[in-house]
Amino acid sequence: MTQLFINDQEVDVTPGTSILEACRQNDVDVPYFCYHPELSVAANCRMCLVEVEGWGKPAASCCTPVSEGMKVKTQSETLAKDREMMMEYLLIHHPLDCPVCDQGGSCKLQDYTVEHGASKGRYSEPKRAVINYELGPFVNTCMTRCIHCTRCVRFADEVAGTGDIGVLNRSDHMTIAGIVEGALSSELSGNLPDICPVGALLDKPSHDVSRPWEMTSHSSTCIQCPNGCDISIESRGDQVMRIVPVDGSPEPWICDRGRYVYDAFRSDNRILSPMVRQDGALQSVDWSDAFDRTIDLLKDKKVGILFSSQWSVEGHVAISLMRDALFPDAKVAFDLHRRDMRPFAFEEGLAMTTSQIEAADQVVILGSDLRQRLPLLMQRLRKRGRAGKPVSRIGAMNYRTNMEIGRDALIRPRDWHGVIARAMEQVSELGKTAAGFDAWLGAVSDRHEAGKILADALISDSCALLVGEEIRSHEDAASLIHGVDLLMRACGHAEAGNDGRNLIPEGVNAQVLSAVFADARVSAGDIFAAASAGELDALILIGSDPVGDGLFPSAAKAALQKVPLVQIGSISGEMADYADVQLPAAAYSEIEGTFVNMEGRVRVATNPIKSLGQERPLWKVMMRLIQVMGAEVPVVSLDELRSAVCQHLSALSDAWCVSNQDSALIAPNRNRDAAALPKARTDSFELDVVSRYSMYREGMWARASALLTEAGELNALDDVLVHPDTLAAKGLSAGELVVKSFLGEQCFNIGVREDVTPGVLFIAKRGVAGDLSDVTAASIDGGAV
């Protein structure tokens, strides 16, 4: 430790710490603009000057490392004058438009002007005006306000990895600008207004809408991806105005999906009152009328229950209580993204925290578009890459990552068995093996060279496998995961404390869901099949849209046309076309509730926003449903409900009591006995089908958001993509082509792209080509019919 004196106070800090960080760690206030704890040091604002005894001139504290015995002063008359002058320099060209600037009230420049500036500037020469530039749908620029701290430039380089913001010109002609027109193709772009210390970069969608001091902040958890970021939902009255990241949470940023979904909260797509279909259209009714209709549809009927993982743990347990009370034999499905329902050797959830993944010796991504699915984990991997640590990847597409991927292999989903088998052989040669290797290897005849990438990484001391959707939604997922599990066991990456088996879940609460629903869980496809076959009388859909999302859109459509639908949720969406009754449940901004993220981190939201309409927390809707259907209501308060939760999950009772929630992690399930062996394929289609996940389109919330929809259009790819060789082999070229699959013959606009594996049919766009998601194999047969 290095000992130094800050304002005569003795402090100890890690050697190499900067003076500014030493001050921050010891709650000594030093003003700064360009410094940001998550970004590299630029040392250009010169606001953080301090005095060091024996030095002839003031030192910029952000870029000066501490040294033993150093005597630092952060307050003095000369420093006060220096800071006053820095403010005067900065304000020379800064417009005096605070009253109309969105940053006003939460602006560093404004605050420091009051704190350190002179009451009047002396600059009487002409002011500079700067041309604005286009930074995509989420970021508004007003570059005359820019103070050139370059935080945004460093963010684009270091965090987003896009590197598309730069500095042009020099002297006071210096400007920050997008290097290319329409720059900022980043899924993290919404963080730019947050890191801009002034009003140069502002949130575009909420521009000129509200002032910081009108907002109330509600701490909550983002449910838009399994990362479950801490968020602060800012509201004016009962309206959600903005969503921003929370200082000091594990991730300092949030992604555009989690942030700009906010307009969905006040969109027409919300279900704000009970609705009943009358004369072909949904009509607003009161709760008792809606329940009367519900009773007609559900009482003494055979139902299938389908719900989204986006509800709180309390909501999920309430669903389970409702099922137990009303439909004890009903099957439930909460996973629209899993075809193989056999138990997985390691179930959904991460064994490691994201910071452990960042620090591991090796990281291998197996079949996941991480940048779209988990932008913040991707950002961690980028950080790791900058520190010189390798990231390898095997998958069906060369998904854009904005980072250097060390070793990369393109494979088809049908090649996974061969990849794992090849890796097994390689580690066996090194004497690493596990019981079950031989049986698994014996069932696979193919070997794929990509397995070498996997095996090489497994030899390291710590190896984090990020097993993604390509494996999770594989028809033979259980055997693949069993194979990977054997590999990890053989190489010592499956022990407690060094468990690298991370299966990326589809949504939050994955660890909790499998514990709560255990045997009742079936594939969503099974429920649709049962409905279509006339085995069910009705479907209950709780916050889920199986036509817009998931792997069963065609089956879902068929089922929904056959049986009546009771829709319960916050967002109406496309399901409104099918619903006979809609019961409004509160949005995640409006509830007290608990969420578990993919790492097992528990977050409890405690200060919800007032309901916008007649919606009630899901657990209350469930209890009311039980009551009107004539069964005994199991719980009548949140406390009672939480006691019921603890019966399933004792770990949560700790989380509700302890203050440091980060330390209590809920581990994902392990099924030691799961030993599924590889199955041979039976179809003869030559192409494998892979669905693209788009962060701007996936999920009811995202589709209800006009902002995300706009971004989705900007980021859209062709409907269906294949490698040019795939078409060339058939003598075809891009355009309208016929695709044959179990669904029959359909015509799609097929584009080509080099970064798709040859032999893969990549469904890039939902809606148009989404129906193909039902199948795993297809073939292209020729031009338009």
Add this chain to the structure above:
Amino acid sequence: MTISSDPKQVTQICFDRINIPNQNKLSVARENGAYEFLPTVLNDFDSAKIINEVKTSGIRGRGGAGFPTGLKWSFVPRNTGKPTYLLCNADEGEPGTFKDRDIMRFDPHLLIEGMIMAGFALDVRDAYIYIRGEFLHEANVLNEAIAEAYAANLLGENILGSGYSMNLTVHRGAGAYVCGEETALIESLEGKPGRPRFKPPFPAVEGFYRCPTVVNNVETLATVPAILKFGGEWHASIGIPNNTGCKIFSVSGHVNKPGNYEVPMGTSLKTLIEDYCGGLQHGSVPKVIIPGGSSTPWLTAEHYDTPLTYDDLMKAGSFLGSGAIIVMDETADLVALTRRLAHFYAHESCGQCTPCREGTGWLERVMKRVEGGKGCAGDVTVLKDASEHMAGRTICALAEGAAAPVLSLLKHFPEDVQTRLAESSK
């Protein structure tokens, strides 16, 4: 070489062969002693001996900062697993300086030989000359000389059979003054905008591509062959202690014979101007002397006798800098001079640090107003505050240079400013 081995006889080192016609051709240069001593250095000297000789010689960097060269070389960490780079700073952007240009265009082989020796001492595989963009002719001359040196196995693989290999490349700048600052030069050479880096880390540890790097001025490197040939002690005996050797001064302004003059360190300002430069155009004493390039604080007649050494000029309140002496006699309009310099710095500020980016432009605009007869009483305080709080508050020294003329004007010639302000209020 015609340089005397007796230090008392030496008056010139770098300019020793400067007047020989076609000295830029390898054959002519070799006839006159170029590369004569190089085989001895490559075969009989080792790194430690060379660095030691350079340390003993007492030579201080000729680019402006005056940092002891031997010491700089000894800071380079060895066996880091990374390559070490040698960069020659030939950016020569400091207004008033034009000495390196003459070395490069008239005697490029002297520089090349110095770089091979320095490279050998520092175990350098790749060396670069970063030359000012405007020096197109000089870059061409250098490139021809380098091509000849490669052809004669003085550069490239296994130089003269010694087992040492070094590549030398000329890189032309793009006209930014700030790229004369060594870390901005490194950034620029890496292909980025020329903006100085903050230190630490220093270039010796993390320089070009974050590898150990030595950046030396042309004149410094051109002195190395003589130091190694005649020995460090020999060089240390020229000039005066702590300010050893000869120094080229680029004299410009109101003198009768402006130009480059190499003299032993310690020669007085007055001697240089009167004996070498043919005296002043008007009057007997200069009004202002800017002794080390436009960034250095001004001296006035009271310091006319100051010996030209790093130490004496510092005692007088200024710096030896790059040795560019700008002389102004009684006819000079100092307000106009200051405004012109303020314009230069406002144009050349790289823009990254707040005080320099905003302050240089502010100074220029106020000076323009004052010069144009539109000044007001408050301008003096504004000029003083705006310059004082730039200097020493930024990553590099450009702001200090920008502040120097304004502060010098206000300090030494407040009446010139007041007269202008008085005219304004009429």
